[in-house]
Amino acid sequence: MTNIGDNLNGKVALVTGASSGLGHRAAVALAEAGAKVALTARRIDRLEALASEIGGFGGHAAAFALDIRDADAIEQIAADAARTLGAIDILVNNAGVSVVKRPEDFTLEDYDFVHETNVKGPFLLAQAVGREMIKRGQGGKIINISSMMALRTTAKLTLYGMSKAAIAQMTKQMALEWARHDIQVNAICPGYIETEMNADHWKTPAGQGMIAAMPRRRIGTPEVMDGLLLLLASSRSDYMTGTLIPVDDGQVMM
Numbered sequence: 001m002t003n004i005g006d007n008l009n010g011k012v013a014l015v016t017g018a019s020s021g022l023g024h025r026a027a028v029a030l031a032e033a034g035a036k037v038a039l040t041a042r043r044i045d046r047l048e049a050l051a052s053e054i055g056g057f058g059g060h061a062a063a064f065a066l067d068i069r070d071a072d073a074i075e076q077i078a079a080d081a082a083r084t085l086g087a088i089d090i091l092v093n094n095a096g097v098s099v100v101k102r103p104e105d106f107t108l109e110d111y112d113f114v115h116e117t118n119v120k121g122p123f124l125l126a127q128a129v130g131r132e133m134i135k136r137g138q139g140g141k142i143i144n145i146s147s148m149m150a151l152r153t154t155a156k157l158t159l160y161g162m163s164k165a166a167i168a169q170m171t172k173q174m175a176l177e178w179a180r181h182d183i184q185v186n187a188i189c190p191g192y193i194e195t196e197m198n199a200d201h202w203k204t205p206a207g208q209g210m211i212a213a214m215p216r217r218r219i220g221t222p223e224v225m226d227g228l229l230l231l232l233a234s235s236r237s238d239y240m241t242g243t244l245i246p247v248d249d250g251q252v253m254m
Contacts, residue, residue, distance in 0.1 A: 023092070030229070031060070130178060142183065184240060190246075194221055195222065
């Protein structure tokens with residue numbers, strides 16, 4: 001366990017998309033650093049299993065089923081999490097999806113699916129949590145998970161790249177607007193990281209070819225984000241806001 005997040009004892013964090021991948025790891029890292037964690041995603045069975053895992057090492061977590069596209073549920077979940085664990089000090093806006101197609105082939109349904117999951121939902125949740133942070137008057141930390149696709153281009157990811165660029169700009173705008181409330185808003189821009197959703201791809205010839213073209217010829221695991229995540233969640237990042245920080249092993253330079 002790193003010392004960067006040692007001062008998270010007594011803090012409450014809400015993590016979206018916590019049922020797998022980056023969200024799952026973020027929740028564990030925050031809990032290991034002492035935060036109480038509200039776990040949100042659609043798959044409540046996975047969240048309950050994660051809450052049990054966190055409890056097993058002495059952490060504290062509670063599971064809340066949430067489809068980030070459900071605007072009506074967002075306010076309710078934010079309120080339920082605060083009522084169960086305490087006022088939210090840290091929000092990790094992680095939930096996201098992608099559709100892989102060429103620009104001319106995307107449908108309106110594709111657009112709505114990606115936009116509502118990757119942009120609209122995270123905005124509404126940040127808004128709901130931000131309102132409460134402003135009301136409390138004790139500041140807070142909002143960590144948006146953008147992508148290196150907000151900083152570069154890749155074929156067949158037009159909608160995903162657009163959505164993550166929107167999250168990057170949302171980060172800057174909220175950081176500016178909420179600076180006077182001592183709310184720091186920053187974004188992590190991960191590169192290619194192996195999760196259960198993409199693990200099979202990296203074993204294919206196409207996936208192996210992508211890895212061979214990367215600056216260090218490797219992809220990351222979710223743990224590579226721990227250090228930055230805990231820094232941004234802690235008081236050690238109080239002088240950082242509106243930043244977009246790649247964690248990509250140099251892949252943005254490809």
